Amino acid sequence: MSRILLIEDHDRLARLMCKGLAAAGIAVDVIGRIDAAWTAVQQMSYQALVLDRGLPDGDGLVLLRKLRKAGLGVPCLVLTARDALHDRVEGLEAGADDYLPKPFAMDEMVARVRALLRRPVEFRPLDPxxxxxxxxxxxxxxxxxxxxxxxxxxxxxxxxxxxxxxxxxxxxxxxxxxxxxxxxxxxxxxxxxxxxxxxxxxxxxxxxxxxxxxxxxxxxxxxxxxxx
CATH class of the missing domain: 1.10.10.10 (Winged helix-like DNA-binding domain superfamily/Winged helix DNA-binding domain)
Structure with missing residues (x-):
């Protein structure tokens, strides 16, 4: 089973997303803050991230830029209520692989996550x-x-x-x-x-x-x- 990290502080939305992803065979860890998410990524080898921009301790893109600066290439889907062109461009330039504005259909979110999981991640030996x-x-x-x-x-x-x-x-x-x-x-x-x-x-x-x-x-x- 694939495991991803969902960084989302809205409890109800996070539960719905976990339910939809679990039905697709994707395990999810949920964290609602940037600092805790950074720690989690150091501890776990996630196959993908789903990252909300509006988090209690700042813009989720702060975390994404930090990950990319550290050389972590894990695929990332950014979620946001900001749907202006410059917001989407900002997310992609920060290192996002995909961008999904809120509100969104759960089926589309799951499909986008599955597409990310098919992408190659950072190289690691097959037999370490x-x-x-x-x-x-x-x-x-x-x-x-x-x-x-x-x-x-x-x-x-x-x-x-x-x-x-x-x-x-x-x-x-x-x-x-x-x-x-x-x-x-x-x-x-x-x-x-x-x-x-x-x-x-x-x-x-x-x-x-x-x-x-x-x-x-x-x-x-x-x-x-x-x-x-």
Whole structure:
């Protein structure tokens, strides 16, 4: 299932949009502020953004410009009640891929999001790797040399984040968001269980990589001779 981020502060409209997108097989995280959306995009790999311009903490284009300046090419559909030509031009020049004025038909909004999801996003290796590990998301397996082990969906997302960060420390909240999204309720120890299972699987395939707890900061993927 594709996952997108909807940045919209109007609760009723956001619920209707989520319902329409879910019916099309698209999972949605909803955030109503620019600052929180910026944090979410750092934690999650979204396939697309749907961005309202009129947000409580400013114009949504502020967020879009910040994303593009940071080199994040995730496709973005901008929503707005401003329908003047110069407003549409401003949105496109800020980095929007599409522009939909309010009010709009839900069917059209869903169709436009699906069109965005068909576009190529920023390049990432199909089979990300680090050290002796290679992840094969298409097959749902983690490999080390000739050995491999199956990963559950949440475990797969956790390992994707670790491999993309290489040996950098990843915060617990970022791992939880990657594994279950921002809107799905999870038990307090769900991440601990997932990490325990991944650690056992790393040992089972003979990998030198270990998930270590960096006290007070989060977790990191390190070779065993570097782990403290």
């Amino acid at each position: 790797s680090h050290g002796d590990l290679t992840l094969r998301p298409d097959a749902g397996i983690l490999c080390s040399g000739d050995e491999s082990v199956a990963l559950a969906p949440a475990e797969m997302q956790v390992m994707l984040l670790f491999l993309r960060k290489h040996e950098a420390v990843v915060r617990r909240s970022a791992l939880e968001a990657a594994a279950w999204g921002l809107s799905e309720a999870v038990t307090p120890n769900a991440l601990d269980v997932a990490l325990h299972r991944i650690r056992r699987k790393l040992l089972a395939i003979g990998s030198r990589q270990r998930i270590v707890n960096v006290r007070g900061l989060g977790y990191a993927l390190r070779e065993d001779d570097l782990a403290e």
